[in-house]
Amino acid sequence: MKKAYNYILRNKAGLNRNAKFLFLLPGLLGITIFIFVPFGDVVIRSFHTSLTGEFVGLNNYKNLFQNTAFRLAVHNTIRFIMVCLPLLLLISLLLAVMINGAPKWEKYKDMYLLPMAIPAATIVLVWKMLFEKQGFLNKTMETHIDFMGTEYAFWILVGSYLWKNIGFTLVLWLAGLKNISREILEAAKVDGATGIQSFFCVTLPNLKGSMYTIVVISLLNSFKSFREVFLVSGAYPQEDIYLLQHIFNNWFTNLDFDKMSVGSVLSALFIGSLCMLLQKLWNGEVE
């Protein structure tokens, strides 16, 4: 009897000691099953042809780099991120500073958050009414431009990204602005700094921590703008907004697993190293 009790006790202590791993286990198990193991398979596939399963070395990689559609998609995706990220950060920062200047205005930020709650699919109809040749935008300008079929499409994409994400970023900036202690700002004022000077010399440097996080989250959300584009213009949109997500999607529907596996490996490598780089940069600056 005593022996059995001791055994249970010992086991219990063991359970407690390993609790941290037991808690982690379900999640890790799922990630292993759904991502790690199959991704290993994808890496292996990227060195073989899917047709015969023959080992072809870097051949698939070479083919992908020569693929014009892939190049176009990479170019467009990078261009999109380079344009929309700074715009988003800047506009929402300006708004945040204005709202922060008048606490009573805080209630207006709800209007900016609303687009976030709207499913992408519900907005397709409005987009069509706005941007078709006979749409409202052309009506106000009295023109007949095919916005979704010309280079304007890119800017509509940028606009819809801003529309959706401005509230999110605004809330983040506001949180950052509120974290700056009033004493520092007062001190700057006493020292004779003008509003603009104290903004650039006190407020901005203090927002650096928030800025890093905002960049990461905005980047994450920028990949989701694909939804609106896809819903409005389908699998083959105007060539300026043919994104990496489109090409992956089309490979998938065409069962082009050779290209897809190479694309997945390259994208994962790229985003992974980008994360590491940001991490290094940020850690270096703070500590």
Next chain:
Amino acid sequence: MMYRKKKGIVGRIFRVLQFIIVVGLGILLCMPVLILVFGSIVDEIEWSGRIAPLIMDTVEYIEWKWIPDYPTLVNFRDLLFFTPQFFTLFWNSITIVLLILLGQMLVGLPGAWSLAVYNFRGKKVLFSLYVILMILPFQVTMLSKYLVLSKIHLLNTHWAVILPAVFSTFPVFLFYRSFCGISKEVLEAARMDGANEWRIFTQMGLPLARGGIFAALILDFLEGLNMMEEPMAFLNDKSLWPLSLYLPEISIKQAGMACAASVITLIVSFFVFAMFKDYLEMGIISSALNAKSGI
């Protein structure tokens, strides 16, 4: 605060200008929703008159009136009572989202708890890995997920959409943040009193962090209703689709119906948004703090 001290004429004009920008832009951002709401109470006949230029492809423009000639709820009636497939898809959406949330709680909460409360070797590496997995767009892991799902014969079932989402690392980060706020001393005291780790988690961790957990779930709920890529890739059978995939299928010729369907879809999100927007804000902020501590 700092701008309020001196207020000359110039300062006041500047202030009014800022007010116009803040409120004006806000209203502009809400416009698409207003168009949908006002468009949903217009019947098909009036709509077909309005969008005739679009369908005939003439040089005239679509007509828009805020107040329709004959306001009607007929679109909602048709959709709710005479379109059974709408209901199927609506419930598909709700089932999928709720099961995902449930799964994320079962899997993500303990995982986040472990990362927030304990120290162990490799924690930093694990954390970085979770961040990367969080940022990777769906398309990059699409092939991997497809290979697994086809191997375990779950393709073209709701589980194909639910299971991978359950193991998404985004909620883990949100949960993690809410657990970080709990003081370690309190937990240590409970440990001294002989509580085991499971009890500490369920009877102290969960209740103390419930605000943050709730916030994370709100954010996830909105995310889930918006889900498109996953069902598009893994569900062939249209009767399994969530609403988010059905809406684009309605042609613009049925504009009134499409507006009504959009409004009904919107209402769920809007309701959640309006009820819990403070929580949503909290969720957003914690998502940011997370990325910071994660990297």
